[in-house]
Amino acid sequence: MILSGWVLRRRDHGGVIFIDLRDRSGVVQVVFEPKTAPEAHELAHSLKPEYVLSVRGRVRRRPEGMENPKLPTGEIEVEAHELEVLNTSKTPPFPLDEEVPVSEALRLKYRYLDLRRPGGLEPLIFRHRVAQLARQFLNEQGFLEIETPFLTKSTPEGARDYLVPSRLYPGKFYALPQSPQLFKQILMVAGVERYYQIVRCFRDEDLRADRQPEFTQLDLEMSFVDEEDVMGLMEELMVYIFRETLGVELKRPFPRITYEEALSRYGTDRPDLRFGLELVEVSDIFRGTSFKVFAQVLERGGMIKGLCAPSDFSRKELDELTAFVGEFGAKGLAWIKVREDGFQSPIVKFFSEESLQKLREIFNPKPGSTLFFVADDPSVVNEALSELRKHLAERLDLIPEKDFKFCWIVDFPLVEWDEDEGRYVAVHHPFTSPKEEDMPFLEENPERVRSRAYDLVLNGIEIGGGSIRIHRKEVQDRVFKLLKISEEEAQEKFGFLLEALEYGAPPHGGLAFGFDRLVMLMAGRNSIREVIAFPKTQRAQCLLTGAPAPVTMEQLMEVHLLPGWEEE
C-alpha cells in the first residue's frame, strides 16, 4: 500500500527509525528498518517534522507489548519498503504535535499550520457535516437552493453596508448584502414557494464581541405559511441535525416565551434556560420603604428586581459583584444574606416584616443563599441583572455540560422609539408583518403593536430570527409611514419590492440562522473564529493574506475615486 502524509514525530530506536505519519484521517506508525529497506532507511534519517512523504510498505500487527492504546491505529504499523520525500519543511513557528498555547495572532497568520494541529480540522469537518445535513433536510422538504446576488444595492435601515465602486458607472456603487432579505421575498413573489441558501453576508459594523465582517447565514423563506409552520419546520431541522451529528435528542416543541415574559424573567430576550436564577420584580414590595435608594427609584418610575443565588459570598466577592453590575450602568447592588436565623444585610432594617415575608414567599431561599437586587430604570435593571445572572451561573458552576436549551422568543414589539433619530424604528426590519389583531393600533398606539417575528435562542445566544413578512402593499405603506420613511425614500430604496407586492405577492415568511454561531455552539467552541476556515480578527484584518491592503492609484482612478485619507 502507499501512504502519504506529514511527519508528526521521528524516533530512532536501536537502529530502527519510527515515523508517526499524519494525514486528515489520523496518525499511523511507519517503521524503517535497515535490513528490510536499506535505501528508505538511509533516507529516513533526513526526515524532520512536517516533511511530506509518500511511503510504500506493508501493514502488519505491532510486536506484542508495543501496541499504543491511545491511537486508533495503535495495534498496527507500516513496514516501509520505499520512501519518497515529496516536500521538506522549515521548523514551524510553533510545535504541531502538542497542545501548547499559541497566541491567536500567530495561529491566524499561520492558519495552515494551525489547522494541521491535532484536532485542528475538526471544526471544519463538523461544519461541513452540519451544512450537508441542513441541505439534505431542506431538499427533502421541497426547498430550492437559489443563489442571490452579492453585487447589489445599498439599502440602509440596518447596519452599515460594504460598498463596491462601479467602474462602468462613475459615482455609482454596489453594496454587499447584509442579508438576502429582499431577494428572498422577491423569490416568493416569483412563486418559488420554498427557498434556502447557505450564504455569506456582510456588515461593516464596529466589531465587538464575537462578530466577523463577513459571516454565513442559513437563510430560508416559505410561502403560504404562518408562524407555527416556520417554527415547527425549523424545530424539525434542529432535531434532525442534532441527532445526526451529536446524537442528542431534542424535545419538541421548543418553549415559546413572549418578549415581555423573557424580559421579565430573564432581563433579556435571549435567555439562557440551562439554569434558574430567574429575576422577579419586587417593586411593589418595596413601595413606600424608608430605604432611600429604593424609594427614590420607585418615585421616579424606576423598578426593582431581584434574584436568588444559592451561595454565600464574602464581603470581597460582594464588592466584585457590585463592580460587575456597575459595568452595565447599575449604580448599586443590594444584597441580603439568608441565614438559618433570618436575613442579614445592612439594609434589612429599612424593610417591614411584611416585605421580608413576601421576599421569602417569592424566592423561597434556602439558608446559605443570597438575594440580589438592582433598583434603577427598567433597561438598566434588566441588563445588569441579566448579566449578573449569567455571571453567577458560571461562577457557581450551575450550567450543565453538553446541555442544549432552545426557546423561541415571540410577540416582539413591532417598533421602538429611537431617541437619537426622533422616530420609531423597526425592532426587526421594516418588512416584518404586524399581528393582524394589533393592526388597528398601528397609527394611534404603535408601541402596543406586536410583530409576527420569532427569534430562536440556544443557550442564551440568538442563533436565528425571522418573521412572517408583509405581503400587502397597503400594510407596507402604513408601516413605512409609521417609520417616517417617506414615499420617495421608500421608492428609491425598496421600490422594486413595493412594486412586486402589487403583482400577486403570496403570504410568506422565513428565518435566517447565524450559521457560524450555530456550528460554534454545537461544536462546543467559544468563538465563531474557531469554526471559520479563514477568520478575520476583531479588527477586520486577515492576518494570513494581509487584507485589507493598499491598492494602486491606477486601480482607484479606474473606479473614479480619489484618496480622502491622510497619507502617513
Add this chain to the structure above:
Amino acid sequence: MILSGWVLRRRDHGGVIFIDLRDRSGVVQVVFEPKTAPEAHELAHSLKPEYVLSVRGRVRRRPEGMENPKLPTGEIEVEAHELEVLNTSKTPPFPLDEEVPVSEALRLKYRYLDLRRPGGLEPLIFRHRVAQLARQFLNEQGFLEIETPFLTKSTPEGARDYLVPSRLYPGKFYALPQSPQLFKQILMVAGVERYYQIVRCFRDEDLRADRQPEFTQLDLEMSFVDEEDVMGLMEELMVYIFRETLGVELKRPFPRITYEEALSRYGTDRPDLRFGLELVEVSDIFRGTSFKVFAQVLERGGMIKGLCAPSDFSRKELDELTAFVGEFGAKGLAWIKVREDGFQSPIVKFFSEESLQKLREIFNPKPGSTLFFVADDPSVVNEALSELRKHLAERLDLIPEKDFKFCWIVDFPLVEWDEDEGRYVAVHHPFTSPKEEDMPFLEENPERVRSRAYDLVLNGIEIGGGSIRIHRKEVQDRVFKLLKISEEEAQEKFGFLLEALEYGAPPHGGLAFGFDRLVMLMAGRNSIREVIAFPKTQRAQCLLTGAPAPVTMEQLMEVHLLPGWEEE
C-alpha cells in the same frame, strides 16, 4: 383539501367559473359552482390573473369529455367550497400565460413575473438539482465543503478586481475574489486533502459575450494527486450528474487532445466535437505556387489551412462567408467547388495537378462539397477557420440535438509572450506546475515548456479548467522569475502562499467548473442569464434593484474616499 396559488386564467361558462390555479408544481382547474358554494362563486367573479388564492375544496374526476390531455392534472378538477383571496394583482406588464416574446430588459426588471411564466422556474430547479448532485458525489468521495473569504486581498495577475474600501483602515481595500485559488492551495497545505465549494467569484472585466460580473464556480482541490486522478474523478462526476439529471450516459474516458493538436485540427483550444469539418494545414502543398496570395503568405512565414464543407454555395453565399471570416482578420477566403468532373474555382488554374491530387487525398471531398482556405499568420488562420467551422456547422445543420461531446485539452504551454507587457505571462496562472520533463527548459527555452494544466471542453465551450500546482518553493521562485515577477512583488502579493510552500506543502491540484455555463449547457439554454436567478445585464446592471446606485457623501467619507467622477 386546501390549495394555494395564482390565478392563471379565468373562464366563465354557463354560470360556472373555471380557474386555472398555478403553483410551483403545476396547474390545476378549480370549479366554482353557484349551487355547491354560492359565497365562493360570488367572490370568484372578482378574480383576475395573478390574484393569490387559497381554496378549500374536493378533488374529483372531470366529467367525461372534459379532460385536458395537455395537463398532467387534466383528468381531475377541484370543486371549490371556500375561497380566500390572499392578495390581488395589477395587470402584469406582459402576459404570463402564453409564450409571447418579451424584451429581456422588461423580463429582468420584472424578474418575479418572468419567473412565474410557464417553465420560468425550470432552469433554477434544474440548477438546484445539479448543485445537490455535485455535492452528493463529492461528499461521498471524501471532499469537505469549506467556505473561503470574500473580503480578501487584491492579487492582480488576472482580471481586474472589484475593490471594497475599508472604513477601519484609511487607504486600504479588500478585493472580492476572482476565484478561491490561493485559499484552496492554502487549505491543501493545511492538510484538508480534498476541498470543494460552490462559490461566487467576481471579475470586473469589460463584459463581452455571455459574461457576468459575478458568477459561480464549482471549485475543488485535491492533495497527493496527478493529472489523471483529477481528470478521472471529474469525468466520474460528469457521468453521475448527466445520468441523474438528463438520463444521458456519457462515455469515459473523455478524449484527451493536446493543445497543439486542438489548434491544428480545430483552430482553437475549445473544439466542438459534435461535428467534423476538421481543419488541415496545406502550406506544404501550396509551397512554390504561382498564386500570389498564397505564395506571399508562405514566404513571410504564414500558413494555409483548409476545411471541406459538404455543401455547395452560391456566389452570394460565398461572399457572405468571405465577409464572415473578414470579421476575424482574414483578408480573404479561397474556395474550390468540387464537381463530378473536377475542381472548379478561379484559383484552380494556379495549382499543379499534383497539388490538386494531394487536396483530393487529404479532404476526400464528395461531389457537391466546397473546400475553403485561409492563408495568413497562424493566429488569424486558426481563428478565422475555427469560427467558419462553427458557422458552417450551424448553417448546414450538422450539429446533432442533445448531444454532449466532452474533451480534455492538455499539454498547454506554460507561458506565452505578451507583446504589450514585454514579458512572458502565464497561460493559466502563475501557480500552475510545469511538466517535470520540461523543467530543464524553463530558463533557456520557456516556450517549449508545457504545463500540467487541463481544460474541460463541452460542445465547444470551456466549462472547467485546472492544473497540478507548484508545491515546491524553488519551482515557484523559478516561475516567478520567468514571469518577471520580482521577489519583492511576489512577496507583497503572494507572500503568504510562498511562505506556506516552505512548511510541508503536499503535491496538489484541482479544477474549477464554470457552474453557470455547465448548467446552461445541460439545460439547453443559450445564455447563462437564463440559469441565474437575478442576472445582471451585459453592462453589469441589475434592472430589478437598480444596482449600482449612488450613495451618500457621508457613506463615501466614512470609507475615506472622495468623488473622482464628474458630476453630470
